[in-house]
Amino acid sequence: MIRSLPSVAALAAIALALPAAAQDFSEGSEAREWGLYAETPARFTAEVIDPLCELTGDCTEACGGGARQVVLRRLADDAWVFPLKNGQPAFNGAVADVQPYCGQTVEVDGLLIDDPEIGATSVYLVQRIRPEGGEWRRANLWTDDWAAKHPEAAGDGPWFRRDPRVLSEIEREGYLGLGAEADAAFIADWF
Incomplete structure (x- = not known):
């Protein structure tokens, strides 16, 4: 066919x-x-x-x-x-x-x-x-733009370790997002 x-x-x-x-x-x-x-x-x-x-x-x-x-x-x-x-x-x-x-x-x-x-x-x-x-x-402008918007966060190391918004969130919720008590238990158990 x-x-x-x-x-x-x-x-x-x-x-x-x-x-x-x-x-x-x-x-x-x-x-x-x-x-x-x-x-x-x-x-x-x-x-x-x-x-x-x-x-x-x-x-x-x-x-x-x-x-x-x-x-x-x-x-x-x-x-x-x-x-x-x-x-x-x-x-x-x-x-x-x-x-x-x-x-x-x-x-x-x-x-x-x-x-x-x-x-x-x-x-x-x-x-x-x-x-x-x-x-x-x-x-590749992002980090320069971030630095210009956050002069108070100048310093060494990655930007997110100094970012005011990130630091505020960590202070409020802890590193794990579960609060300071959960962070303390995790750090004690793992480190």
Whole structure:
């Protein structure tokens, strides 16, 4: 029995019906892999937008001036890609790197995590960013931004050991989040 091949039009219709996440944005990417589950290098052009403004009309100047999460609206497919991490070794946010481009078109290079089975879709780890016609810049501003906002926390060691919000939470809830009594019992038992 001989089966006929599907028509070119049918194949094109199937290809166009595939979800945006199935597109490959790895071409030209120089992103360094982290070994994270479902990561793929992704380089694309996007507009930096304020999702609260877009969804609710609650708009502020400059996408919230660094106080709100921003989104990359990918030009190739209008998908909203969430830049939740920058290129620093710790899991620092990307707002400090991306927000200054609010309302602008940028090209980004990083790692895209997209796996609907685990609930991670369009999560992006931006490593480099550049405005239209501009030069690439490493996405590594978070700790400098944190230090500028918390000059009273200057000192040696990782930022989170000096962060006023973290220290306040530890004072209130203990290191384990179970209170000072649970901390004392744990320390006595383990150390």
